[in-house]
Structure formats: C-alpha cells, structure tokens
Amino acid sequence: MVDQDKIKKAVRMILEAIGEDPEREGLTETPDRVARMYNEIFSGLWEDPESHLEKIFSEQHEEMIIVKDIPLYSMCEHHLLPFYGKAHVAYIPKDGKVTGLSKLARVVEGYAKRPQLQERLTSQIADSIMNRLNAQGALVVVEAEHMCMTFRGVKKPGSKTVTSAVRGLFRRNKATRAEAFALIKS
C-alpha cells in the first residue's frame, strides 16, 4: 500500500506552492482524496501482475487467441499525467496451456497501474505471457493518447501513440503476425 500520510503532506505542499490556500473549504479534503486516488491508480506497484497467469486450463488449442479493445488507463512517468486508450493482446498457447480471458485484462491492468512508459508497458505484457504461459508467441499492441502531449507542452490533442511487442512465433512467422494485426484492426 502507498504511504498515504506522505502523499497527503506532499499534496498540501503542492497546493501551498501553487499559491492556493489548503484550508479553504473546497481544498480541505483534497490531500486525503488524492492519497486515496494514488493508492488506487498505483496499485499495480503492489502486485505481481504475472501472478494472474498462474491459473491455467488444459485445452488443446494451439491457435491464436486475441482479446482486443481492452480499455487502458495509465500514468506517464515523466509528468504523472494520464495516458489512456486500448490494449490488444494476442497469444498462441503451447502444450495446451491456456489462461482465462479476463486474466489477460488483469495483466494489462496490473502493469498499467504504475508510473509507466508506453513502450515498457507493452513489453511487460508480452513478456509475462511468454514467461508464465510458456506460449509459442505473444503480440501486444497499445494505442494511447498522452495527456502530457495534449493538455500541456506540445499540445497536440488527438495524436495517438501506437506501440507493439512481438515475441516468439509472431516474430518468426510473417503470415501469423500479419493475421494477428489484421484481426486487431478489423
């Protein structure tokens, strides 16, 4: 669990530093709210997202499985501003080791709820599937809008960043990779 007292003190200091009065009515509970919010949005730091893949079914399916359009909310580690969009996760099981579909979304969530870089987030999801499921291949695509590029700085609302991580068979076999990308786009 995050150190909520420390966050409360820090938020109070930020309010003072920007010239606000932390004692005015609308702000008195703000440090506490922000501490609770950080506990929620950084909860991924206190779990091992790979552990969601521990529960495995035995199912002789050695074809592609894709869960696409998984909503994603994360925090850019450079500015602590949100980036949000969708994750698409594909894998090809090996030796009948198949996981529950929701577990793939839980892995996405566990890595997203940390201060993140989109590239790292994308790789961590793919690597955890390769490691834990010993899959033949994994392919992850993340498309997201970064508030640090829209709300401030270069101010380019609507711009999307797309990252992919391609592992195993998807990397070796061009046709399999193309099939996955086509299904994700469709």
Ligand SMILES: Nc1nc2c(ncn2[C@@H]2O[C@H](COP(=O)(O)OP(=O)(O)OP(=O)(O)O)[C@@H](O)[C@H]2O)c(=O)[nH]1
């Ligand atoms: N590669 C990558 N860059 C990111 C991500 N999130 C934010 N950034 C970038 O991190 C960079 C940080 O650049 P800096 O020059 O250190 O910070 P800055 O002065 O606030 O930069 P500007 O955003 O250009 O105003 C910016 O270019 C951001 O767009 C991400 O997930 N991946």
Ligand SMILES: [Zn+2]
């Ligand atoms: Zn940023």
